[in-house]
Structure formats: C-alpha cells, structure tokens
Amino acid sequence: GNSVTQMEGPVTLSEEAFLTINCTYTATGYPSLFWYVQYPGEGLQLLLKATKADDKGSNKGFEATYRKETTSFHLEKGSVQVSDSAVYFCALIIQGAQKLVFGQGTRLTINP
Amino acid sequence: DAGVIQSPRHEVTEMGQEVTLRCKPISGHNSLFWYRQTMMRGLELLIYFNNNVPIDDSGMPEDRFSAKMPNASFSTLKIQPSEPRDSAVYFCASIIQQGGNYGYTFGSGTRLTVV
Numbered sequence: 001g002n003s004v005t006q007m008e009g010p011v012t013l014s015e016e017a018f019l020t021i022n023c024t025y026t027a028t029g030y031p032s033l034f035w036y037v038q039y040p041g042e043g044l045q046l047l048l049k050a051t052k053a054d055d056k057g058s059n060k061g062f063e064a065t066y067r068k069e070t071t072s073f074h075l076e077k078g079s080v081q082v083s084d085s086a087v088y089f090c091a092l093i094i095q096g097a098q099k100l101v102f103g104q105g106t107r108l109t110i111n112p
Numbered sequence: 113d114a115g116v117i118q119s120p121r122h123e124v125t126e127m128g129q130e131v132t133l134r135c136k137p138i139s140g141h142n143s144l145f146w147y148r149q150t151m152m153r154g155l156e157l158l159i160y161f162n163n164n165v166p167i168d169d170s171g172m173p174e175d176r177f178s179a180k181m182p183n184a185s186f187s188t189l190k191i192q193p194s195e196p197r198d199s200a201v202y203f204c205a206s207i208i209q210q211g212g213n214y215g216y217t218f219g220s221g222t223r224l225t226v227v
Contacts, residue, residue, distance in 0.1 A: 043218035
C-alpha cells in the first residue's frame, strides 16, 4: 500500500540552527510529494511540493528534494526561526488518485 | 477567496447528544475530504466526496458517523450519538486537480469536546 514515515518528534532546536526532518515513503504508483505545516490552532497549509523525481520544492527557506532512488523527501532549512515552530507533515498522493496520505507529523519547537 | 470555511470552530457537547459539523469548500473545487486529528492516531481520512458523491467512506469509524454533501458548496459531518472518544479536531479540505498541481486547501478545523 501507500504510506509515509516521518522521523519521530518532538524536535527542539535553537534559533538559527540547521533543520532536517526525515520523510520516506512507499507507494504502489508514481506519487507526488508534499510537506504541510500546521501552526498552533490552525489547519494545515501547503508548504512545498514536488511532482517528479529530482524535483526540488522550496518555500519560506525550506527545501525538499524528491529522491526516487531512496524513496525520500527530507525537509531542510538552513537557519530556523522561532516562528517556524509548528507541526510538519509529509504526505503523498498517487497521480490520478485523490487521497492524500499523511505521515504522523513531527512537532518542531525553536527556542530563542 | 475566503478559503475552506468550517463551523463551528469549537463545540462542547454532552455524551449522547447529536453533533453536526459544517464545511463550505472553495468555489470550483470538486472534491471534499473530512479528516479527524487526534494525538494518538494523527490525521485520519474519514470520507471524501467527488462531485458531491461519496467515493470512499472506509475511514468512518462506525455507524454513529454520517456525512452528506447536498450540493457543491456545503457538506456536513454528523455524529449521533456522540461519545467522549469522538473528541478530536475535525478538518475539512477541498481540492481541484489541474494537470497534477493538487490544490489541497484545509479549513481551520472544528475542535470537538464530548464530555
């Protein structure tokens, strides 16, 4: 089946630290990959996406590269800010399908 | 565009009562999804509609849950009777597919507490 596995949280970093949140997937078809972010008390917002192998999605300083050979889509940011504190979800959708499959989420806390 | 609108934002009800959650998708989006989020189980897809027709309700936990989409601009998720274990945040999302650019948009959610 289709599934997404994220690194366990919570993750706590100091401001300006380098961030990596690991995400790997299994898919029966050819997936598009996403990172969503959920700020406290809010719904999920699309952070970035990649629709084919070797694509790099980027937004707000975050990046993730679609690695088909390792079935991964790790999220990175070079210098985190306190405002990046949120829960991050990796997700996939099989092209031609409609259901978005989420990982379990990783809670990130950035301390000043 | 006002985005996906959910109401109410918060609902507190007593066990055994009927609860109705509401969702207005983005105009022009043709698919609508109901998710439930809890600490223990994360995000769970309950049901989704395509062009107002329920496509997959395999995630609906039991017969106490029902969902309808009478038209393209409105959907409800009903729990009758409610139980404390139904306490969660319920999200609605809508989507339009355009050449692979999947525009999933989530509402702000309804936080349900059943006491």
